[in-house]
Amino acid sequence: GQNIDQPTEMTATEGAIVQINCTYQTSGFNGLFWYQQHAGEAPTFLSYNVLDGLEEKGRFSSFLSRSKGYSYLLLKELQMKDSASYLCAVMDSNYQLIWGAGTKLIIKP
Amino acid sequence: DTAVSQTPKYLVTQMGNDKSIKCEQNLGHDTMYWYKQDSKKFLKIMFSYNNKELIINETVPNRFSPKSPDKAHLNLHINSLELGDSAVYFCASSQDWTESGNTIYFGEGSWLTVV
Numbered sequence: 001g002q003n004i005d006q007p008t009e010m011t012a013t014e015g016a017i018v019q020i021n022c023t024y025q026t027s028g029f030n031g032l033f034w035y036q037q038h039a040g041e042a043p044t045f046l047s048y049n050v051l052d053g054l055e056e057k058g059r060f061s062s063f064l065s066r067s068k069g070y071s072y073l074l075l076k077e078l079q080m081k082d083s084a085s086y087l088c089a090v091m092d093s094n095y096q097l098i099w100g101a102g103t104k105l106i107i108k109p
Numbered sequence: 110d111t112a113v114s115q116t117p118k119y120l121v122t123q124m125g126n127d128k129s130i131k132c133e134q135n136l137g138h139d140t141m142y143w144y145k146q147d148s149k150k151f152l153k154i155m156f157s158y159n160n161k162e163l164i165i166n167e168t169v170p171n172r173f174s175p176k177s178p179d180k181a182h183l184n185l186h187i188n189s190l191e192l193g194d195s196a197v198y199f200c201a202s203s204q205d206w207t208e209s210g211n212t213i214y215f216g217e218g219s220w221l222t223v224v
Contacts, residue, residue: 031210033212033213041217041218042199042215042216042217042218043152043199043215044215045212045213045214048210048212050210085150087152089152091211095206095207095208095211096154096165097154097213099151099152099153101149101150101151102150
């Protein structure tokens with residue numbers, strides 16, 4: 001079967017750095033997405049990785065290793081507004097998105 | 110203007126009723142989706158349409174029927190509502206479902222509560 005694993009919840013301190021991991025097993029691979037979802041709101045697109053390596057976008061970076069079936073989202077200089085759920089999703093060979101359950105990130109002052 | 114808009118945002122209704130959720134996108138996208146997010150926060154694909162044609166129809170009760178009058182609209186009709194249908198329903202769209210890097214844009218969600 002296909003599955004996406006990511007931690008259920010993480011806690012970090014304002015101003016610090018946090019890494020949210022995602023491992024996947026899917027039928028084929030056409031890229032990995034990270035989405036941010038604030039409570040009571042819709043998911044919004046953060047990043048897309050299809051090649052191995054690190055993609056940096058401001059305070060957020062996303063890394064992919066296809067051979068290991070592994071990705072992480074790195075958030076630097078954490079702000080209170082970063083408190084949200086972070087969803088990992090993989091596009092399989094049929095171009096269908098397989099979603100993880102999300103990691104709830106709690107930022108403390 | 111909101112890119113993907115869905116109505117109503119909140120809906121409380123009794124078991125057994127029939128209800129509809131409407132969705133429209135003004136992004137010019139070819140593909141539209143309905144997702145269900147339950148209390149455990151899993152996003153589950155329900156249906157996907159590409160240029161008004163059904164391309165994904167996951168295992169959902171046939172009480173759920175999508176309708177796409179044109180590629181900018183994808184409505185969801187639910188018959189004989191049950192308590193377990195209570196969830197948040199997200200409409201979404203993307204440029205082309207067959208493309209890698211096909212970014213999905215979500216509507217604001219419709220909170221359905223069945224009592």
